[in-house]
Amino acid sequence: MIRHPRRLDRRATPGRVRTFLGAVTIAVLAAGCGGVDTSHVTATAVVPLDRAPLTDAAAARVVGIGEATHGNQEFVQVRKQIIQKLVREHGFRTVALEADFGGTAAAADYVMGGRGSAEDAAKALGFDIYRTRETADLLKWLHDHNETAADRDKVHLYGFDMQRYDHNKQRLLSYLADVDPAQVKPVRTALADLTDANRQTLSGERLTTAAQAAEQVVTQLKTKQQTYERADSQGGRQAQERAGSEAGRRAYDRAGSADAFALALHHAETIQRSAQLQTSGNDYARKRDAWMAANIAWITDREAAQGRKKVIVAGHDGHIDKSGAAFSFPSMGPRLAETYGDDYFAIGTDFGTSTFISRDDGSGERRRFTVTHDAPLAKLFGREPMGYLNLAEAAAADPANRRLLTSEVPMGSVGDGFRSVYTAMSWTYTVKTVPTKAYDAVVFVPKATPVSPL
DSSP, rough: OOOTSSSSTTOOHHHHHHHHHHHHHHHHHHHOOOOOOOOTTOOTOOGGGGGGGHHHHHTTTTTEEEETTTHHHOOOOHHHHHHHHHHHHHHHEEEEEEEEHHHHHHHHHHHHHOOOOOHHHHHHHSSGGOOBHHHHHHHHHHHHHHSSSSSGGGGGGEEEEEEOHHHHHHHHHHHHHHOGGGGHHHHHHHHTTTTTTTTTTOHHHHEEEEEEHHHHHHHHHHTHHHHHHHHHHHHHHHHHHHTTTTHHHHHHHIHHHHHHHHHHHHHHHEEEEEEEEHHHHGGHHHHHHHHHHHHHHHHHHHHHHTTTTOOEEEEHHOOOOOOTTOOSSOHHHHHHHHHGGGGGGEEEEEEEEEEEOOOOOOOEEEEEEEOOOOOOGGGGGOOOTTTTEHHHHHHHHHHHHHHHHTTTTEEOBBSSSSSSGGGGGGGGEEEOOHHHHHEEEEEEEEEEEBBOOO
């Protein structure tokens, strides 16, 4: 869901577009072809993704998996293969997706407990890019793994985005119904204008008032933390006693009430931040990336406290990239790199040709687009259809490789929003990136194909 920083504004008039395209044509002609010499680049360091041991990533606390374009089945498959290997062979037990926190909590009900179906779980994640057969397959694998795994080996699922309301409201109100029933109606009324359906149309004074109401709900929760934790602890003990579980009662006394409050507060903060984003104007992208990085820190700290220290983070390349090449501000990737240092291992992706499904920024409908770029990194992968390349190893293997990987080169990058006119201008669907500054490893897909919508 990255919005390309150099893309045409969706509100551009035809006259502005013609003027803009004329300027672009002049700039492209003036720039010439340029580029990095790849004539001596070798593919000796590449391995097929399904045979990559991922021992290079395994030592990290946080592993980021990027996708160059949303809406491609191969990049979802890359994500699934890497997650499977990190879970099966390297002890990772937490997966965080660039998806709505509340919606992913609903999907986790399926992944952890089998409620609903994989298709329903994919739809709950909150964004159209996840309403696909490929995402449902990933969630089903997580569910199937958990169904037979011991409790300590089950994979926990989170979302680290904050652009939706409904599932977060539902879970917040459910918590209040347990600890403070009198507050359910006032909170529901205060947040009534914040819905997924009107997320992009609510504006003006109503939006400002709703955002302020969400902030007040967060403040109120914080002031009542001890009261709510006592009430929740009592209710939890009673429930466990009725179930005849002394061990469960003791466990709930130790952590259950505090953990339940922390989750409820995070749902409330997600609602608040989503509303604040809608009032942010041109500052939307900067705030969103800063909050996504903060959410990942919240997830990693929470999971570490429960004995799960390794976290997989999956999102668009633009957010995973350590260098923040797509943005003019510190995006999520540089923030993660600063927080975790060498404990953050970033895996990027690139393509030669990509046919993907995206929202048409002109009509608002979802449709197919195809883009092609002369990817300089392609020669590092030879004929491998889905190759994995550790960049440090590739750079050490050959001086020509090192020159390429330490140079600024175009890498494919498309978010959820595109126009047909962009297909004629490769700079609108690529980002100039220094690979070794951005990623620790890269997977290359020569020809990416579209997802299968549910």
